Amino acid sequence: MNLSVTDHLFTLAIIMFFAGACFGLLFCKKHRAANTLSNLFCMAGSAMGTISVVFHLLKGGGPVTVLNSVPGIPNFSLQLKYDNLSAYFLLVLFILTFAVSLYSIGYISHYYGKRNVGIFNFLYCTFILSMMMVMLAGNLLTFFIAWELMSVVSYFLVVFEHERSENVKAGTVYIIMTHLGAALIMIAFMIMNVLTGETSIIGNGAFFTALPEAAKNACFLLLLVGFGTKAGIIPFHIWLPKAHPAASSNISALMSGFMIKTAIYGIVRFIICGFGGIKTWWGMTILILGIVAAVLGVAYALMEHNIKRLLAFHSIENIGIIFIGLGMGMIAYSKEYYPIAAVAIAAALFHTLNHALFKGGLFLGAGAIQYATHTRDIEQLGGLIKKMPVTAVFVLCFSLAISAIVPFNGFVSEWLTYQSIFAFIPKGSLCINMISIIAAAALAFAGALAAVCFVKLFGISFLGLPRSEHAGEAKEVPPTMLGGMGILAALCLVAGLFPKIILNLLDKVLIETAALKIYPNLSGGTVPVFSGLTVSGNKMSMIAILAVILALIAATVPAVRIIGGKADSRKYGTWDCGFVEINERMQYTATGFSKPIRIVFRILFRPSRTLAVKGEHPKYYPDKMEYKVGTVSVFEKYFYDVIIRGLHRFSQRVKLSVQTGSIHMYLSYILVTVLALMLYSRLF
């Protein structure tokens, strides 16, 4: 086994994360030392990891084995290795953990003296390690162990602030959903292993081609639902908007930025690469799920006024966009239009990176707002741009990126997704075409609604006057937190302006894992990073667009000056509607802002509103008016509640009929069982 320097660097990165975990525990009495040390170790590990995976991607040369341990237990071996696909996802993870660890140095300071920071840092490092292990798992068993480890550790992080009952409830929902998903994945793994005798998952070629067709279909569905639960596709999303707000912000950034992407990795690894051949209906299923998740995710996000819940619903939307890309790619792949498939899958993987950057950043921004104002409710915020100008700029960058606005990265990956859809439409059959057109429309719709949602988020919380005392007293957050957000914001811009850097890496990933090439189709064959993108004749250059925008701004400002003349000002008391002065209660609220959407999607939200007027003669002299707007979570009410109620009734009935409390009953169970077993042994 020949390992180069970069491979050793990778091992060193793993050791760094271990060291971070250990130092967290060692210094658990000294909160500041524990936090700083273990985050510094994480940063060092992330930096080393980033360097080694980037070099691996550029250099190529097949999978690298990190660990291959075969203990004496039959059918049991731990294998850690990485190929280009793992390396790409690890790159996403390392970039994110670097920024988040830097941010955590400042952010966790609000735990000092209140909570066990050592344990928190230990869990944080273990969480990163477990996600790394999922990416590195070289066989089915290791993958499953890592998957479960990730779920359990993230559960502990979700319930870390366990004195609040809603956090515990969120954790319970999360652990139940994630284990249901894991159970399905386990069944699929068992089918795959038993029918092919194969355990490896990383290596050359597809490992599970020998599966019979029916088994492939069954495994596809099991894996889709299993991984979909982790990814948060609708209708398996209910844990996501609960768990993300419950966890502290740096953890939410990791969970939303990367943990839900492990599901995308699983789908690419097992369904696209593993089965050796994709069926059209698989792609269709994923595409439709993607459309539903993209539209409904953003629609639900609009109704939320808790920043972190809002962002959690946006994660669902973005997973939907990634699914649209994947689904399109799979359809194109199954119809043997390989260049289109390459572009679509590359777009999905690109969006994975982008989402990690801007959603990670947004959660960090939400954490910064919470750190400064102690609230997550948008309706309590306002005017933060004056108090926290740097945070405001970064959050604005992330908001633009997630709304797919040039020149940020969100635009590029969505543009690529659109292009793959448009390129495929002339080639598909009628049914596929209809769905493709709907997908394009859904993508556009989701993008527009996302923009609305972030206008709301940014406008209500950063602009205007402060709506509460906390918001009025907010101060800029510590420089480490700003640094963490700044790195991600800068990367959003870089990835937006120079998408070819990422596409070069993705080309290598796709060539190795699915034998798909992006570049023959995208013009500019080799690597001129500054050149534009071309997909089947449609050209786009981010640099050019940026230049045009800058030119427009540069032209507009003088033009306005010239046409409008020099504005002369005079001071004068304005008419203020009979009130004394303009105050924060006269501002637009988040509820009001989202009302049109609430009316359009009435069927989905089931909005209810009540106006309670209080006072001695409420009709003529109201003292106090209370206006309440509520929405109903349709999936919880009509899907999960029904199932839960049914299960509850069933178990009640079983309890009454089977567990009677009578000794004679229990004894007769024993007798009947013994007799039945005897009969079985006699007959068979």
Add this chain to the structure above:
Amino acid sequence: MTTYMDIISLLILVSSFVLVANKKQTSYIKTFRIQSFLIALSMAAIGFRHFQQNGRIDAFILCALIIGLKVIYIPNLLNKTYDKVEHKVEKDFYLNIPILTLLACGIAVFVYFIVTGIGQFDNRDITMQVVNMVSVVLIGIFFMITRKKAIGQIVGFLVVENGIFGTAMFAAEGMPLIVDIGIFIDLLTGVLIMGLMVFRINDKFDSINTNKLKKLKG
């Protein structure tokens, strides 16, 4: 010798039928005493054979233990317990005696059907004895199910133990001495604890009818 063992095993089976047909709780204890004595007799027979063959006296020790424990001590203990707690005479079984006996016969036939089909026992003589003993085990459980009062349950449990012990004895001429002694100590502890529990149940419910334990359900 085989005939002798066959007869004893049959008698043990018959004693368990007698147990099922018993009406009074004191008769349960008497029947159990008889059954244990029969087990001790067969153990003694095996002991003679062992002594003749290789001069070992393990089986005699066991025989003495059985007589001491199961024939004398435990029945006396149960009698004492019964005297202290039970004063009412009432029907102690769910179904009437003829039906219970018929069902017990059914169990014996079922066991015969099962055990003869297993084919592990090449020796036909042992098959017969094993059938009888396994039937005793199942009839013991059946007895526990059909009686309401705690004394019945204890006796049923002891009969199950007798049956298991008998199965081992007839099928493999007994287990190593140390194992059997261990089993006896377990049994003794079990019976003592159950005796205590009977008092507790009696205190709590003013009766030793185990059907009333339903109230304990949460």
